[in-house]
Amino acid sequence: MPARTRRAPxxxxxxxxxxxxxxxxxxxxxxxxxxxxxxxxxxxxxLRGTGRAxxxxxxxxxxxxxxxxxxTVTLEELAADYRRPFAAHTSRSPLCExxxxxxxxxxxxxxxxxxxxxxxxFTPAPGCAEPPxxxxxxxxxxxxxxxxxxxxxxxxxxxxxxxxxxxxxxxxEEHPARWFGHLGxxxxxRDGAGLVALATxxxxxxxxxxxxxxxxxLDRLSCAPR
Amino acid sequence: MTLVLLCRDLTRLGGLTPDEIAAELARREPDAxxxxxxxxxxDFGRWLGRHADGAERAVLGLCAAPExxxxxxxxxxxxxxxxxxxxxxxxxxxGSSGDHAAHRLAAALARVRAxxxxxxxGLKPVLARQGELSRxxxxxxxxxxxxxxxxxxxxxxxAVDGCRICEATCPHGALAPGPEGPMTVEPxxxxxxxxxxxxxxxxxxxxxxAAPAEIEAQLDALLDGRPGAGIxxxxxxAGGDDLDPVGWLPVPVPCAGAVAPGWLLxxxxxxxxxxxxxxxxxxxxxxxxxxxxxxxxxxxxTLLETLGEPPERAQLLADDRPIPTPADxxxxxxxxxxxxxxxxxxxxxxxAVLGLARGRLAAAVVHSQSPLxxxxxxPGCTACGACARVCPTGALGLERDDDSVALTxxxxxxxxxxxxxxxxxxxVVQVTRATAxxxxxxxxxxxxxxxxxxxxxxxxxxxxxxxxxxxxxLLGDDPVAAVIARHCPACRAASxxxxxx
Numbered sequence: 001m002p003a004r005t006r007r008a009p010x011x012x013x014x015x016x017x018x019x020x021x022x023x024x025x026x027x028x029x030x031x032x033x034x035x036x037x038x039x040x041x042x043x044x045x046x047l048r049g050t051g052r053a054x055x056x057x058x059x060x061x062x063x064x065x066x067x068x069x070x071x072t073v074t075l076e077e078l079a080a081d082y083r084r085p086f087a088a089h090t091s092r093s094p095l096c097e098x099x100x101x102x103x104x105x106x107x108x109x110x111x112x113x114x115x116x117x118x119x120x121x122f123t124p125a126p127g128c129a130e131p132p133x134x135x136x137x138x139x140x141x142x143x144x145x146x147x148x149x150x151x152x153x154x155x156x157x158x159x160x161x162x163x164x165x166x167x168x169x170x171x172x173e174e175h176p177a178r179w180f181g182h183l184g185x186x187x188x189x190r191d192g193a194g195l196v197a198l199a200t201x202x203x204x205x206x207x208x209x210x211x212x213x214x215x216x217x218l219d220r221l222s223c224a225p226r
Numbered sequence: 227m228t229l230v231l232l233c234r235d236l237t238r239l240g241g242l243t244p245d246e247i248a249a250e251l252a253r254r255e256p257d258a259x260x261x262x263x264x265x266x267x268x269d270f271g272r273w274l275g276r277h278a279d280g281a282e283r284a285v286l287g288l289c290a291a292p293e294x295x296x297x298x299x300x301x302x303x304x305x306x307x308x309x310x311x312x313x314x315x316x317x318x319x320x321g322s323s324g325d326h327a328a329h330r331l332a333a334a335l336a337r338v339r340a341x342x343x344x345x346x347x348g349l350k351p352v353l354a355r356q357g358e359l360s361r362x363x364x365x366x367x368x369x370x371x372x373x374x375x376x377x378x379x380x381x382x383x384x385a386v387d388g389c390r391i392c393e394a395t396c397p398h399g400a401l402a403p404g405p406e407g408p409m410t411v412e413p414x415x416x417x418x419x420x421x422x423x424x425x426x427x428x429x430x431x432x433x434x435x436a437a438p439a440e441i442e443a444q445l446d447a448l449l450d451g452r453p454g455a456g457i458x459x460x461x462x463x464a465g466g467d468d469l470d471p472v473g474w475l476p477v478p479v480p481c482a483g484a485v486a487p488g489w490l491l492x493x494x495x496x497x498x499x500x501x502x503x504x505x506x507x508x509x510x511x512x513x514x515x516x517x518x519x520x521x522x523x524x525x526x527x528t529l530l531e532t533l534g535e536p537p538e539r540a541q542l543l544a545d546d547r548p549i550p551t552p553a554d555x556x557x558x559x560x561x562x563x564x565x566x567x568x569x570x571x572x573x574x575x576x577x578a579v580l581g582l583a584r585g586r587l588a589a590a591v592v593h594s595q596s597p598l599x600x601x602x603x604x605p606g607c608t609a610c611g612a613c614a615r616v617c618p619t620g621a622l623g624l625e626r627d628d629d630s631v632a633l634t635x636x637x638x639x640x641x642x643x644x645x646x647x648x649x650x651x652x653x654v655v656q657v658t659r660a661t662a663x664x665x666x667x668x669x670x671x672x673x674x675x676x677x678x679x680x681x682x683x684x685x686x687x688x689x690x691x692x693x694x695x696x697x698x699x700l701l702g703d704d705p706v707a708a709v710i711a712r713h714c715p716a717c718r719a720a721s722x723x724x725x726x727x
Contacts, residue, residue: 009367053367058349061305153365181347208346212413213370216353221364 009053011161011217012153017054019146020047021063021206026139028070028199029095030130032082037075044070057213062205066198073195081194085187097133097175100183109133116171117141120148135183138176139203142168158221165218172211180204227259228338229281230331231274233288234264236316247287250328255335258285267292271300283310283338287331289317291469294462295371309344309374309434312337312478315470330475333447340443344434348377350413374434374480375400375416376423382430383408389618391643392422392431397483397515419512420484427619427641429570435462436484438570441477445493445569448475454499456552458543459485463506471504471543473551482506483513487522488575488597490540491529495578500555501526502541518595525595529661532589533582572619576638576666583663590662598661599642601635604654607674608693609633613646613655622646623670631690632672637665652696681714683721688714 024043027036048067054060073081086094097113098106113132117123122141124130130137145168152160184204187197230251248260259281266273267289278284284306291297291313298308312334316327354369383389386407393401393409401422404410409430420436429438449455458474461482470476479485482505490501503523505516513519519542526540536556543549567574575597583589601613601622609631611624621640625632644657676690688694694711701707709718 010365011367012365014367055303056299056367057370058302058344058346058351058372060302061307062346064305156365158364205346209349209351212349213351216351220353220368 009056010153012150014053015146015150015153015161015164017051018206018210019143019150020050021054021059021202022139022143022146024070025199025203025206026136026143028195029135029139029203032075032078034075037073037078040073040078041071044068057209059202059205059209062198062202066195066202069195069198078195081191081196084194085191085196095135095183096131097135097138097179100179100186113138113175116175120145120167133175135180135203138171142171142176145171162218162221165214165221168210169214169218172207172214176203176207177211180207227281227283228255228257228335229278229284230255230258230260230335231266231277231284231286232260232262232331233267233316234262235267235289236287236327246325247328247331250325251331254328254332258335270297271303274300274306275304278304278306281306283341284312285331285334285338286311286313287316287327288313289315290466291315295369298372299369307343308372310338310341329448329452333444333475336447337440337444340437340440341434342432342437342439344374345377345432348375348432348434349373350375350416350418373418375413375418376411376420376431376433378409378411379430379432380406380408382428384428384430384618385409387618388616388645388649389427389643390645391425391427391618391641394643395421395425397421397513417481417512417514419481419514420479421481421513424484424486424489425641426570427572427643433480433484435478436480438489438568441479441489442569444477445489445496448477449493449497453497454552455497456500456502456555457493457498458502458504459489460504461506461511463508463512464504465506468504468506471502471549471551473553474502476504481512482519483511483515485519485522486575486597487525487595488578489569490523490526491578491582491597492569492574494530494539495581500539500541500552502543504543521593521595525591525593528593529579529589529591530582532591533579533584533586533663535582572621572641573638575661579661579663580638580666587664587667590660590664592658592660594659596642596659596661598637598659598666599640599644600637600658600660600662600665601640601646601673602656602658603633603673604656606652606654606696607633607676608652608696609674609676609690610651610693612649612651616645616649618643618645625672626678626687628678630675630677632675634670635673636670637662637668679711681717682712683717684714686714686716688712 024047044067048064048071054063098109110132117132122144124137145164149161149164149168152164181204184200187200191197232247251258251260261277263273263277270292297313301308301311314330314334316330350373352371352373354371385403398415398417400412400415401409402412418433420433423431423433423436445457448457456474458471458476459479459482460469460471460476462469462478462480469478482503485503493501503519505511505519523540523542527537530539531537538555541550567577609624611633614622614624614633619639619641621636623634625634642657642659647655647657676692679688679691679694680686681688688711697710698707
């Protein structure tokens, strides 16, 4: 449990912690690498020791279950956990919105995401082999929006924070919320105990939670004095 | 691992001794981890943090129930899902035996073990209301509490076939069929009362603390070894002593609106001497329709009276009247009836009625809150089966044998939703909210039977004759009618003749 402090967490703390969560979750949906696997336990332990804002929210339980499991995982375990839920799935890119979501026109989804990313100034890294609707890319984008929000709070720029929150609300509703629940149910049914299953459970917990919490924070901001 | 954490202060109140409770619990629930802690009622979060490590579920035996929002914050911080935690306020059990306290704790354990926990999409965050916000306060994360809302199991939901029972029951307009078929819940409108969960004939709506499986587990554990106990379904927002009405064994529910009349009847049939519903007195009641709650209890009383039982066996514990205890209620004559249906099964209410009726076949009650319905047909049924296709419980069915087609009806499975009436193209289906023992005992019976027309070419079934007669009446001399009546769809297709629409 995080240490007790008197000061209540701020919205900036929350944005920073959500950024870290989405970024870590994003990496867990990519094929494991030796460098990533080596860094994961340390990152998980660090995040387990922080989280003053998240500890107040319903995402805390699935998040800490994931962090506890990630704190001791090895590359071999990670690779097996990554393969297991999708071994029977033969499509090239199984962790994509267009694969797991409701039947959709793939180019339409990709185009909508590329527009969304471009509008926010988000460009996947040059070496990124994943398509724009890959779980890791969508979660990384959410991490970026949380980062923008945190920076805006740090500058005391409420307009920019509200803008980042509004973008998060729209993106969550239009993309991850449409398919992560479905993905989570299927992964849980195939492999309920692996790290990918815990990551999917935690990712869905964040997405389902934030799609409702973010609009509430936005509402509160709009009612507050300037 | 399931934790049972008990407040040591309870020992100062009298009759409850730790050894008694520990021994009784160890006998009933050997797998549970039992911990006594001094002062959890005073410093709930601290003691929970010290003892809850590794627990997946918990039962907390406290002097008094803590404030729900604060309780849930503490539970989440130690990694417990509030949906898998049950608080049993034992302070009122002063002077009673440790066995009685252990009995209530064991029943709570049965309930948390039956809980499937909360799902992320079933939690609605709510921000603490504040007055005028200062500039600094705007930057602070406000206190977040959660309200549970139902989650629809799309694979079970019958909305795609036209079932609208939950939509019609919800007083807030929070349920509607989604674009993909199954019902969807509008979180902004939903108050989490659970009324929809209680009426869903497919158990397709999941709401922690209102799930029939949870309620059933606690109910059975409370009645186990306590025949003649009084069961009170208590709104968890009732607060304070109202959560634990004197003399009754409480079963907490999210709202009195979540208690189906079938649950009350099942509790009686399973051996309770009396049942009661204790609503909250909150102005912002989650269900907001106290007249329906009162009507459901009134239905049970009318039914009991019709069955020759004391109507006092069903009570509404309202604030404006002295609260009776089960001891005030005349003892029932009947022994508990054997049961087969689970609480969420649409046939559970019928099974309970038959158990309570003990052969009084003439008893019948017509009541707007009857959980059971009766279907009758006016003349003109063509046995087309449109009503059976939309029936969410399978009460209506279409059965074929060599020579005939029968529209059949099983009253024990009819929940009176009336989805069949508008589906009938001839408008001959009539539904009444009624409980008739003779019909429940009759099992499945044919409401209408029609001879089956046979194909002139292959001898296969064409359609019920009544339907073909109706077709001829509609089409008159049109030769299409004669072709359709003479050949089955497969032979018509093979010969290039016009298919039936």
